[in-house]
Amino acid sequence: MINTKKLLKMAKKWQQRAALKRKRISFQRSTTTTTTTTTTTSSSTAVEKGCFVVYTVDKIRFAFPLSYLNNSVFEELLKISEEEFGLRAGGPITLPFDSVFLEYLIKFIERRMDGDTEKALLMSISSARCSMQPQEQQSGYTQQLLVF
Amino acid sequence: MVKPCWRIGAGMERSKINPTKVDGLTWYKDLGLHTFGEFSMAMIQANSVMEDQCQIESGPLTFNNPTVQGTFVGVYDGHGGPEASRFIADNIFPKLKKFASEGREISEQVISKAFAETDKDFLKTVTKQWPTNPQMASVGSCCLAGVICNGLVYIANTGDSRAVLGRSERGGVRAVQLSVEHNANLESARQELWSLHPNDPTILVMKHRLWRVKGVIQVTRSIGDAYLKRAEFNREPLLPKFRLPEHFTKPILSADPSVTITRLSPQDEFIILASDGLWEHLSNQEAVDIVHNSPRQGIARRLLKAALKEAAKKREMRYSDLTEIHPGVRRHFHDDITVIVVYLNPHPVKTNSWASPLSIRGGYPMHSTS
Numbered sequence: 023m024i025n026t027k028k029l030l031k032m033a034k035k036w037q038q039r040a041a042l043k044r045k046r047i048s049f050q051r052s053t054t055t056t057t058t059t060t061t062t063t064s065s066s067t068a069v070e071k072g073c074f075v076v077y078t079v080d081k082i083r084f085a086f087p088l089s090y091l092n093n094s095v096f097e098e099l100l101k102i103s104e105e106e107f108g109l110r111a112g113g114p115i116t117l118p119f120d121s122v123f124l125e126y127l128i129k130f131i132e133r134r135m136d137g138d139t140e141k142a143l144l145m146s147i148s149s150a151r152c153s154m155q156p157q158e159q160q161s162g163y164t165q166q167l168l169v170f
Numbered sequence: 171m172v173k174p175c176w177r178i179g180a181g182m183e184r185s186k187i188n189p190t191k192v193d194g195l196t197w198y199k200d201l202g203l204h205t206f207g208e209f210s211m212a213m214i215q216a217n218s219v220m221e222d223q224c225q226i227e228s229g230p231l232t233f234n235n236p237t238v239q240g241t242f243v244g245v246y247d248g249h250g251g252p253e254a255s256r257f258i259a260d261n262i263f264p265k266l267k268k269f270a271s272e273g274r275e276i277s278e279q280v281i282s283k284a285f286a287e288t289d290k291d292f293l294k295t296v297t298k299q300w301p302t303n304p305q306m307a308s309v310g311s312c313c314l315a316g317v318i319c320n321g322l323v324y325i326a327n328t329g330d331s332r333a334v335l336g337r338s339e340r341g342g343v344r345a346v347q348l349s350v351e352h353n354a355n356l357e358s359a360r361q362e363l364w365s366l367h368p369n370d371p372t373i374l375v376m377k378h379r380l381w382r383v384k385g386v387i388q389v390t391r392s393i394g395d396a397y398l399k400r401a402e403f404n405r406e407p408l409l410p411k412f413r414l415p416e417h418f419t420k421p422i423l424s425a426d427p428s429v430t431i432t433r434l435s436p437q438d439e440f441i442i443l444a445s446d447g448l449w450e451h452l453s454n455q456e457a458v459d460i461v462h463n464s465p466r467q468g469i470a471r472r473l474l475k476a477a478l479k480e481a482a483k484k485r486e487m488r489y490s491d492l493t494e495i496h497p498g499v500r501r502h503f504h505d506d507i508t509v510i511v512v513y514l515n516p517h518p519v520k521t522n523s524w525a526s527p528l529s530i531r532g533g534y535p536m537h538s539t540s
Contacts, residue, residue, distance in 0.1 A: 075486040100502045111450040
């Protein structure tokens, strides 16, 4: 069993490392494979084919291939978003992380980690988002009715 | 990518002459005939298990008075699981018939009693299952029922589904909302709860810019949700996220429907009944305009598609991509949606339709892997 403290430390380290390469990214689906390419194009609201969109709390837009929805880490991210913000019908999905952290997570997802690493990562995501909560106020979507 | 292997079952039908269809996650009946005209139904699944249920029943509304003929329409939007909405679909219409038979007519009291007894019986089931299946205490459902009978339309609502009437007016059609809704994000629903619980400062809690009853649920009335009706369920082994920190004596949620009665006029063209999954993407007037300006065949599916297109737009993605998403993870993109359009004729379409009662149920059984 992995120590929670150690995991928290890991998560922080990832965030710091990712911060070194802070940049705006979007992912575009390649036509032949489901691998992704990182581009530095400026954020736009153009609708990318075969993609879904999430925003981070610092309002950075990410477009991912639909195949990412089958990834268990990504599924967990969406669940965390639901717990934090509820299921909002009126706008795009927001994840309760900043873009730096999400970029770092994506790198892990792309590397196709083994089961244990994935478990450790999932646990550390849950701990890491606690430190993100104060930022939640930044996401500026209007109020909606939903779900229940 | 894994091929989608989900589908909603073909629905339960007791009438073989009214086939219903399934296309991927969509269940539909494009056009059918009820006592007072035509109707169209459609549902789409987003949750891993379909939580919405619906039904249409047409024919005698009592067991003992054949002159009381009409149409019953129900939309049940479940939450926390499908058990409560399925229970309503199994029970509410027989109960309505039972109470209507006692007074030999349909009335507001008859409908309200059918709601109350359905809730009471569901809570009995929860009590029975508590030792083996305690999470049943956190399952609930909205319940919207419409009864068309004797030139009147009764709309009874518990929760936040909605019924909207399309009334023709100077070349167009005007949306008239018939249902009263119970959602904490409506001022009227909040006022009601505050006045019922004046000594509870946490009866309504604002969380992420949305009001929730006790910080946990948005609807202020429902069928089920035993954990918010009886304190005996507010304890282990109920999951901690549903347990309230303080004891309560008075039920927090009620199952009482708000009932409106409208006398139908020749200008009244149709009624749209739908779960909130539709209304969070389409306004009353938008929905009514679509129905007024489109052919009747497949109108419910057309409304469904219009709502999904809007959902895709809000999520900044293509509609065609949205339709590729599997149930379960799909709940992050839109809710389960049920829509029924009932066209109105002032008089029964044909007297011989009385002889063959209609009964169609949608959304059950749930998806299955094939």
